[in-house]
Amino acid sequence: DTIEGEAGIFGEDRSQTLVDNQALETLKAMPNVEISPHIGFYTDAAVKNMIDISLDDVKTILEGGKSAHQVN
Numbered sequence: 001d002t003i004e005g006e007a008g009i010f011g012e013d014r015s016q017t018l019v020d021n022q023a024l025e026t027l028k029a030m031p032n033v034e035i036s037p038h039i040g041f042y043t044d045a046a047v048k049n050m051i052d053i054s055l056d057d058v059k060t061i062l063e064g065g066k067s068a069h070q071v072n
Contacts, residue, residue: 003027010037 003023027033040046057067 003021005021005023009019009021009024024035027035041050053069057069061067
């Protein structure tokens with residue numbers, strides 16, 4: 001899951017700086033919480049799905065259709 005105000009915390013080198021986020025500090029203090037990066041998108045199956053969907057969308061667009069995954 002995510003925490004409020006997480007932008008700029010994760011995916012950044014914070015080894016030399018303090019992070020001022022009370023929600024993160026609260027979670028870190030809990031003995032039953034593990035904090036880990038979100039890497040579920042980088043499994044073999046997920047990458048294959050991303051490639052398959054992308055290629056299917058390219059084919060659909062080239063054939064005159066519209067992608068169901070278009071982002072504006």
